[in-house]
Amino acid sequence: MLKNRTRAAAAALMSATVLLTACGGGSGGGGDEELTVWMLTLEPTQKEAVEQVVAAYEEANPGSTVTVEERAVDAHKDALRQVAGTDAGPDVYQYWMGPGLGGELVEAGMSRDLSDYYDQYGWADRFSEAAMSNVTQYGGMMGVPWVVQGEGLFYNKELFEQAGITAPPTTYDELVAAADQLIAAGTTPIEFGGTVNWHVMRLLDSLLETGCGAETHDALKAGEADWSAEACVDDAFTELKTWGDEYVNDGFMGISNDESSQLFYTGQAAMALEGAWFNANIAENGMDPSTVGIVPFPTGTGRLYGFAEGFYVNESSDRADEAAKFLDFATSTDVQQDVVGAFSPLSPNTEVAPATGNPLHELWPPIFDEATGLYLNGDQALSLDATTEYWRIQNSVLTGGLAPADAGAEFQKYLDANA
Amino acid sequence: MSVLDAARPARPAGRPRRDRRFLRALPYLLPAGVLYVWFLAYPMADSVRLSFFEWTGFRTDEPLFVGWRNYSRMLTADPVFWTSLRNSVVWVVLSLLVPMTLSLLLALGLNRKMLGRNLFRAVFYIPAVFASITVAAMWRWIYNPTLGALNQALSSVGLESWAQQWLGDPRFALYSVFVASVWQGVGFTMVLFLAGLQQVPQELVDAAKVDGANRWHVFREVTVPALRPTTVVVVILTIINSLKVFDLVVGMTGGGPAQSTQVLALWSYTQSFSNHQFGAGGATATVLLLLSLVLVVPYLAWSMKEDR
Numbered sequence: 019m020l021k022n023r024t025r026a027a028a029a030a031l032m033s034a035t036v037l038l039t040a041c042g043g044g045s046g047g048g049g050d051e052e053l054t055v056w057m058l059t060l061e062p063t064q065k066e067a068v069e070q071v072v073a074a075y076e077e078a079n080p081g082s083t084v085t086v087e088e089r090a091v092d093a094h095k096d097a098l099r100q101v102a103g104t105d106a107g108p109d110v111y112q113y114w115m116g117p118g119l120g121g122e123l124v125e126a127g128m129s130r131d132l133s134d135y136y137d138q139y140g141w142a143d144r145f146s147e148a149a150m151s152n153v154t155q156y157g158g159m160m161g162v163p164w165v166v167q168g169e170g171l172f173y174n175k176e177l178f179e180q181a182g183i184t185a186p187p188t189t190y191d192e193l194v195a196a197a198d199q200l201i202a203a204g205t206t207p208i209e210f211g212g213t214v215n216w217h218v219m220r221l222l223d224s225l226l227e228t229g230c231g232a233e234t235h236d237a238l239k240a241g242e243a244d245w246s247a248e249a250c251v252d253d254a255f256t257e258l259k260t261w262g263d264e265y266v267n268d269g270f271m272g273i274s275n276d277e278s279s280q281l282f283y284t285g286q287a288a289m290a291l292e293g294a295w296f297n298a299n300i301a302e303n304g305m306d307p308s309t310v311g312i313v314p315f316p317t318g319t320g321r322l323y324g325f326a327e328g329f330y331v332n333e334s335s336d337r338a339d340e341a342a343k344f345l346d347f348a349t350s351t352d353v354q355q356d357v358v359g360a361f362s363p364l365s366p367n368t369e370v371a372p373a374t375g376n377p378l379h380e381l382w383p384p385i386f387d388e389a390t391g392l393y394l395n396g397d398q399a400l401s402l403d404a405t406t407e408y409w410r411i412q413n414s415v416l417t418g419g420l421a422p423a424d425a426g427a428e429f430q431k432y433l434d435a436n437a
Numbered sequence: 438m439s440v441l442d443a444a445r446p447a448r449p450a451g452r453p454r455r456d457r458r459f460l461r462a463l464p465y466l467l468p469a470g471v472l473y474v475w476f477l478a479y480p481m482a483d484s485v486r487l488s489f490f491e492w493t494g495f496r497t498d499e500p501l502f503v504g505w506r507n508y509s510r511m512l513t514a515d516p517v518f519w520t521s522l523r524n525s526v527v528w529v530v531l532s533l534l535v536p537m538t539l540s541l542l543l544a545l546g547l548n549r550k551m552l553g554r555n556l557f558r559a560v561f562y563i564p565a566v567f568a569s570i571t572v573a574a575m576w577r578w579i580y581n582p583t584l585g586a587l588n589q590a591l592s593s594v595g596l597e598s599w600a601q602q603w604l605g606d607p608r609f610a611l612y613s614v615f616v617a618s619v620w621q622g623v624g625f626t627m628v629l630f631l632a633g634l635q636q637v638p639q640e641l642v643d644a645a646k647v648d649g650a651n652r653w654h655v656f657r658e659v660t661v662p663a664l665r666p667t668t669v670v671v672v673i674l675t676i677i678n679s680l681k682v683f684d685l686v687v688g689m690t691g692g693g694p695a696q697s698t699q700v701l702a703l704w705s706y707t708q709s710f711s712n713h714q715f716g717a718g719g720a721t722a723t724v725l726l727l728l729s730l731v732l733v734v735p736y737l738a739w740s741m742k743e744d745r
Contacts, residue, residue: 271604272582272694273583414695417607
């Protein structure tokens with residue numbers, strides 16, 4: 019009896035040890051070839067693609083294991099903040115590459131400079147110029163590009179035709195004229211959901227790019243220009259108010275982007291300002307993708323609205339070599355060719371052909387080819403607290419609580435007080 | 438005096454009895470005490486400490502002592518603090534007026550013998566069982582400007598002009614969230630009042646009636662005084678729950694539109710965990726703590742004094 023109890027206790031102890039070892043993860047536990055990768059929550063097709071990449075890597079590298087942990091947006095941000103400077107973090111993590119998000123982690127010392135690996139694997143030649151600009155912006159080589167997302171106006175061809183619009187707008191004036199024609203035809207020109215601030219923010223960002231031009235817009239977002247002194251800022255907020263009052267779906271401030279997107283899928287709104295991920299959403303929500311067109315927001319600067327996501331190697335990881343080896347594999351031409359389309363129709367790897375299978379995928383390559391660069395989403399360009407204030411001002415203008423002419427000064431006041 | 442002293446048996450030398458009892462109880466109190474200090478007192482004190490620092494929350498970032506700067510910034514340059522303070526105060530006042538009154542009326546009504554009494558009690562209590570995030574999702578649909586039940590109901594009775602953007606218009610958003618809060622919270626308070634009503638001495642009620650008191654007099658002179666301990670608990674719980682309201686606001690508006698439904702608890706969280714400004718978040722949390730103490734402690738002291 020005693021022996022049995024001793025055996026049971028020993029077995030329990032061993033089980034607990036195994037369990038604890040398995041749960042340890044991160045850079046502190048497991049064998050030398052075990053990598054932990056933290057990613058944002060994956061859609062089913064994305065999950066399948068990631069599992070495919072991991073399985074292929076493990077097969078090609080016997081003894082290596084890659085554990086992928088997924089988290090929702092806020093949980094992902096919180097988890098990375100909490101593990102900064104500790105050995106509890108992952109070896110590799112996915113993150114947005116803009117200064118407001120990725121830049122914060124670079125500043126916090128959470129990103130390893132991968133210059134040596136860029137030389138070793140020749141990555142600088144692998145990725146597009148747009149993708150590489152996100153890597154080099156902080157000095158050194160920070161992160162490996164995974165996705166470059168373009169955003170533009172998705173439009174319902176039938177509703178455009180019914181309103182007498184013969185060609186998609188290529189200038190801002192044409193866009194406003196198209197919106198007027200849609201109103202005259204009894205159609206809501208564009209849909210937004212205001213409860214998620216970043217959805218309407220896309221319109222404001224694009225109006226700032228349109229009104230201020232690329233250089234001034236970048237300077238404003240970088241805090242190098244005065245929001246209260248640029249007339250184009252007043253113009254952009256005035257236009258924002260006009261769009262909110264006249265062209266955006268009724269009651270948009272009280273619904274989310276998921277709810278407002280239904281208006282587009284069901285033909286109740288003619289346009290949506292979305293990213294390439296919307297290709298799949300359209301098909302999944304029962305809308306025929308062939309009835310939809312995509313055109314960049316006609317800012318007149320030639321730049322495309324968009325952002326990049328990449329994989330960063332944790333500075334605290336003691337498996338940087340293995341991490342680089344895995345990232346080299348994951349972004350290689352053959353592997354990317356198999357999974358392109360799951361995250362974006364275009365791979366940051368220039369040798370990978372665009373995704374097929376959805377007619378909308380084919381529309382993106384020429385849009386990227388014609389773009390002279392990217393202008394970032396506001397929440398990626400601004401710091402976290404400035405983004406919160408940017409959204410407050412945007413929404414105050416839209417709901418009539420703040421005059422458009424006062425918006426720039428209000429934002430500058432905040433920036434000055436928090437400099 | 439000396440006679441009395443002489444008559445009293447001699448007390449054994451050493452610690453007084455009360456001290457010895459405390460020492461004997463200490464080992465039993467210690468685990469709970471440690472847990473209380475570790476999980477409640479320390480985080481509160483640390484939050485106050487953090488309010489004097491500038492810190493992003495990253496371990497790699499050394500907190501920088503800034504003295505009162507977070508407080509001065511909060512009072513003079515934070516565009517949301519005053520809105521959130523005002524909303525929190527409005528929420529407390531409304532919570533003390535509306536759901537408390539409603540729940541007392543419901544409790545009085547459902548304390549009488551009537552058909553289906555237990556069913557009605559259950560019906561009114563059920564919303565209190567739902568998770569706040571579920572309540573938020575449900576009411577978001579009710580308030581949906583195009584498909585929502587409220588606007589559709591108004592349209593169906595010819596009141597289209599009354600239809601509003603209940604959550605999208607800063608003039609209505611806070612009150613719309615509050616209605617959902619009342620729907621969810623009134624059942625719990627009703628149960629507290631029902632429990633209190635069971636303590637009202639029937640013989641006093643009968644005596645008052647014999648003396649010629651009408652219903653109103655019985656309520657005012659017998660029921661209300663007997664409900665006093667329950668009312669103290671309800672008021673304190675209402676104040677505390679109102680000040681820390683968070684989940685319903687997050688679920689229904691996220692503090693928007695344009696931060697118009699922001700409240701102190703959510704703004705403190707937003708500053709700390711979304712904006713990565715733990716010092717500013719700590720300052721807001723400290724104001725919330727002080728406000729709670731200012732509202733609850735005097736009321737508690739007053740009610741205890743009255744009880745004596």
